[in-house]
Amino acid sequence: MTQTRQGGGQLDRPSPSGLADVIEVILDKGLVIDAYVRVSLVGIELLTIDARIVIASVDTYLRFAEATNRLDLYEKNGKDLPELVEGMTESGAKGKTSGVLGAAKDALTGSDDDGEHSNGSRPAKKTSTSRRRQS
């Protein structure tokens, strides 16, 4: 369907046929045909896998901490992470720190970077989205 309308404003109007939105919208929705008729629900098991992953865990906290630490606020003596990474003259200690942070960041965000990036699927759901697509 082509009803994406960008009214020139700030409101995003994604097409309802983006995969992430489709899954979100149609999962477990709609009338269920009663058993009196020769019916089968085919393939449902593919779709009911943990559609919601509750994120309230150490992993979440670390991701919030990482995002907070990464903030480029003026109070940070004008040194933000990219400068540290690229600073050839930085001390060994600082170079090591940014290396560790970089690796941690990769580890934490790695799973978010693969799979489906259709209009704005969210981190917590990408896992299940990409898993589904394997079938």
Place this chain on the structure above:
Amino acid sequence: MTMTPTESAGGTNEACYVYGIVPADAPVEGLEGAGMGEPVRLVVNGQVGALVEVVDPDRPLGRRRDLVAHSTVLNTMAERGPVLPLRFGSVVQGEDAVRHELLGPQVEHFASLLDQVRGGVQFTLRARYVLDTVLAEIVEAEPEVAELRRRTADLPEEASHYERIRLGELVAQAVDVRRRAEEQQLLDRLAPHAQDHLVREVSGMDDLAEFAFLVDAEQQGELERAAEVLAEELDGRVRLSLVGPMALYDFVPEH
């Protein structure tokens, strides 16, 4: 794949994927490319019809195309008139069974449900934080967060593991407090433009809220404008996206 259009001979034992129920006179032209590969057609009994497509019973449903087809066919029909979506994956064995077993005993019932949903469409509104903006607010508002952030910023990950967890926990809680308050504020602004709504649970780090709205076709512009105004107001801090109009996946009357 070539298809044989309108092979409605009946008596076959084909697997019929059923998208949903519509009035018997619903216009189904123009759905050729919308389905899973075969033509989508109407199997009628009395005042109601089922939107069906022949599918291979041995192929598990769940491809991207299957999901998108389900949604596209139903949303397209919802723009033309009332639709009752069936649950994704509903397959009936043969057109006769669709006509006589699925529709037959329930023609009146489906017709009355269709009357109830006539004129309604569904929208989904999703609100997400611009995370950096909100995190900066939190750092500014919460001295303990600012302090922990300063302390952990220059330490190696291993040396500050527990402080980082504590920092993240405080930030997560602060985001949650904002989320709860602002979800209600968003709803107060939008719900007056809808007949009904429901609040969906959200789980992503930057998620603020998600709502499904049932709106009258005449109200549609009203809700869209309200969302546009909100999006302008919140620009830079919260991003809003409005999906629809769609079929009434969340608002089909129970029985």
